[in-house]
Amino acid sequence: MEWPADRDGCRWDSVTGEHRVYLQGVGHVRVHRHRPIAGRVKTLSVKREGRRWYVIVSCEDVSAAPLPPTGRAVGIGLGVASFVTTSDGEQIDNPRHLRAAADQLAEAQQALARCQRGSNRRKQARARVAALHGKVRRQRLDHAHKVALALVRRHDVICHEALRIANMARSARGTLAEPGRNVAQKAGLNRSILDAGWGVFLSILTAKAESAGRTLIAVDPANTSRTCPSCGHCGAENRVTQAAFRCLRCGLDTHADLVGAVNVLRAGLARRDAAPAA
Ligand SMILES: [Zn+2]
Structure with missing residues (x-):
């Protein structure tokens, strides 16, 4: 209301x-x-x-609180293994308590699915799922606020991957491919719960950047994880696994999330420089 x-x-x-x-x-x-x-x-x-x-x-009429310039720009990507990876090589993970709560939520959702319709146990199971949803949501918001604030304080320009649903489907499928039946199923569920935070994070980051007078640049995520930042060779075969990147032409061997973040930064700065000055 x-x-x-x-x-x-x-x-x-x-x-x-x-x-x-x-x-x-x-x-x-x-x-x-x-x-x-x-x-x-x-x-x-x-x-x-x-x-x-x-x-x-x-x-x-909320007055903006601009931060002093730092002269620094950064690219960030949605990590496969971690929450956010920056072009400086920093990996920011989901906090352990959020992972634990996501685990509990995945378990509670499975328990709810096993309960008989209309039963008392189902009612209890539903209440537990709702309570855990709230817990995960609050922890995720808290974490997103902290990470976004740290990025906004340290950088004048932040380039990020534009939100695309396919990104999430891809990462969920990647973890589902892990061996072990129930383990993989729960990991997939857990993963999708944690991934749902990306959209929330971007909206919080946008609000903080605007209030602080920082520039936020959204970049098309196509090819950002496949192009070699060293020699420019682009191909799906560069991506060895979800986590590993090895360039077929120049042999650059590094973390796929870092490659993505570096490419996002370059694409973002190129877009900014190409745009006519306002
Ligand atoms: Zn290369």
Whole structure:
């Protein structure tokens, strides 16, 4: 449900130090505030997730907080083995607790699938899946905020792979090919849960970059993981496995995710330089 702030539809008051919202038709409700409100409140939305209720505040006229220039540019790619790989060779993994929660969620989803329809056990299993979904979502958001903030602080220009659904299907298939029946199935499920964070991450990165006055450049991911950054040779055979890259022409032997990130950076800078100056 969403309430517009005009015509007294809703109000965010924190006059007394106790944070409350007023919602038309509901009245005053006490809330736990995560951080101070910036700008002018435009709408309040209320949402329920499992057993928790949330108030989402959207504001306008939020002043940007530009960061000092660093003179640095970076390319980032969705890693096969890790969450994000940068063109500097840094690999940022999903935190262990998020992996553990994704494991638990995969297990809970399998348990739910085994329960009989309409049974009490199924109801319980569904509640557990919902609770774990919320946990994974909150941990993923927290991690995405931290990684995005670190990237925005250190770089003026960030080039990234444009979001493409095929990327996710490919990585899920790659892990499903691992040996072991149930292991692979769960790993695939777990993988897809973790991969779902890429879109969330990009939207958080976009918002932070905009507020900090940084430039974000989206690059077509076609061929970024197959082209040799050293000699320019391009071919699917360069990609030995999901994780390994070996150039057939010049013999460059390195990590496939790093190759992708370096190519994303180059393609992004080339696009920026080709565009007419605004
Ligand atoms: Zn090469």
